[in-house]
Amino acid sequence: MSIFIESILSGILIGVSYAILSAGLALIFGVMKIINFAHADFAVLAMYFPTYWFLQWWGIDPFISAFIALPLFFVLGYVTHRLLIERIVGTAEAETSTLIITMGFSLLISNLILIGWSGTPRIINQPYTMATWSIGPILVNRAQTYSFFISLGLIAGLFVLLNRTLIGKAIKAAADDPEGCAYMGINLHFVYALAFALGIAITAAGGCLMATYRPFNPFFGETIIIILFASVILGGMTSITGALLGGLIIGLIQQLSSFVLPIALQNVAVFTVLVLFLYVRPQGILGRKGRAV
């Protein structure tokens, strides 16, 4: 029984880490209708810089780095959008073109990390990395617990930003009706760039948090991007709340599947559930019906 509860708990902890990573992906897709293949690589980049290196060089704690990463990756995301994505958004084949271009960018990021910082798997060594809390017979990793609460805080912050500020409202309006926005004097390209930057920033922070308890290497992105896609599809593509739920559910499926399947086949379970679910509800958990998904 306690093993079961432990699995559920760790499923929730991992699920929230996927949730925060996929929130950015859903935000970008929801606003611009483009899929960012390099999304997970930004998170991996954040695991190295600032998280790993700031700790190595100056002993800055990874949990502080997560907040340093926010503005850093906001700028990086903004520049990436302006240089690469902006020219394609709105063209006839934007969907496929952005997927391809971000795939190229994903290769650049992961291989530059490989060249710069070698392919050795890295691990963050802090007192809390291996430490656990014990609630009766149940053991919970401390790093994961801290990450969990910080993630919740960041997600709350994202919602406040999107719902309570003018910029957030502009982003939501652009997602709903880009043409209408343009007539209302909203600079679409600027709003798109902001949304992209915001999506990258939140994901990078999520990456920093994940680095505190998971070993990573330059190609870690390849492993998680597909999980992120699954979360976003499960959640209904355009909905951030949906993506959060999707991430959470996938974390749970992964952990609970280990009762019946070998650990190596976790993702097989995830995709089986995803495919079965989509047969029943093709628009995802919170997707609107009629959207051609």
Add this chain to the structure above:
Amino acid sequence: MTREGTTYTSSRWRRFLPILFFCGAAALVSYFLGPDRYTQRILLLILLWAAASSSFNIISGYAGQVVFGYMMFVGTGAYITVLLFKFLAITPWLGMWAGSFIAILTALIIGLPTLRLHGAFFAVATVAFPLITFPILNHLGLEELSIPFTGHGAASMQFRDMRFYVLIASCLLAVVLVVVKAVESSRFGFALKALKQNETAAEGMGINTYKSKLMAFLLSAGLGALMGSVYSFGLLYVVTTSAVFGLFIMVRVLSITLVGGVSTLWGPVVAACILVPTGEFLNSQFGDRYPGVQDIIYGIALIAAILYMPEGIWGKIRRWFRAAKSVSPVTPGAAENTPELNKPHLLFEPVHSKDAETPATLPLLTIEGIHKSFGGVHALKDVTLQVPGGKVTGIIGPNGSGKTTLFNVINGFLPPSAGRVVFCGTDITSLSPHASCRLGIGRTFQIPQVFSNMTVMENIMIGAFNRWGNVDKARVVAEQVGQWMGLSHRAYHQAVGLTMWETKILEFSRALATHPKLLLVDEPMAGLNPEESNRIGEIIRRIAESGVTVIVIEHVVHSLVKIADWMVGLDNGSKVAEGPPEEVIANPHIIEAYLGAKWRERHAIR
């Protein structure tokens, strides 16, 4: 596929000559370069990546459905061949075909559900499959398979001299390119090109888009698997999941195809000749210090190709070539100098011959109690109609009265919620658009849906393929139709540059080329000036006189009165009037629908 042409003429074979020449030359170059392994390895890599990218090009280029999980098929081919050889001692010469067959089956399983998705969703859905296969194979203990050395040499496709592999790869590339060329110049190829540009219009022209995409997908998968087999025997020796199911396969194939030129025969070959040696050279020079340098080259190639060269190297070359060539037949300004040609009525002749002698008295199309609702909105309410053969039937009604919905129900773009549609005695209620086009229902769209990146001639040919499978025959028919409709002077222009009038005429030509018994015309006069409207009306009359039954939707009542033999009024989804045109326009319901209740009263007083 290539055999069909033999009885026709030997010149059909001539189009394959450059391919055979190139691949033969590659084999010869390899032979004379001597057995140096490094050189031969690069040659082999070029040929294999060219073959894989050209196979990928069929589904992702020609059919426009980018398969991000393409490594699934390369991997399947490699694994099946190696497994058969290792455990059952089946020679790879046979095993590679087994691998190809299994890859086709896999493609069927993947394609059946995913090909209904669009664009990026399709791409992402396909990428999930190899990423799942990866851990499953690892879990089964098949992460690494070494190919046992049997010493049988040629019988087990194991050679010391790399030149044999280059020879095999040249043959493989030849096979792939011949298939691509055959697809490119066939009706199937035209269908792919059409559906890539506009799936709705392609369906309307009698193309089964889903089936065409699936066929292209299977073809790509089968050919890709062959490359996987040769790749593992010629280069890998130890097959690992990451070497044949890895994302890097996708990246290479995608960059080579994009840089070379999407949906071109020679593009992937040219790009493979440039990118592969560059990557290998950099890898050998800097690989130990900068391990990911090769992938960085491919990454940059991907980004650069999308941003700066969307048509690819070969696309550019081909455009220069065409620009130089096409100056002679159509001199610029010729179109303006010959305005007479724009008047189709001068040249119009019956498209229909004897076979369409439907007795004019019988209804060609019967619509019985059609209901169509979208959620709570009832777009059509119990519409019952009989459309007489050989006549022009006009359907009028204000915007939103359900006219276009009725058309969409007739030719199958929308299934009705209730009711029946019977055409020539056949129930066509649940038929898809392409099937009803096959039966003889042609259609033009309110907003013209031409294939903008194809020439006028190619557009009309797409229609002609509905009746004539042969490319030459379809071209002859298209030329005739183009001439009748007065589009000859524009025949080799891209449809995207046509004027509104020409675009409309092109839609008519394309629909006529499908050789319809019934033509559905959706608001033909929208966006035209009065004089052009009259001409369109005249064209519609002539089409009807040639024996094609026509149904015209129009909300401009007075232009329709002049051409219609029979008229139906729709309002708010219901049929409110039916009869000869003069009667229908005097019908109080119609007046009310157009002008409001006040006007009906005034009219009644008068």
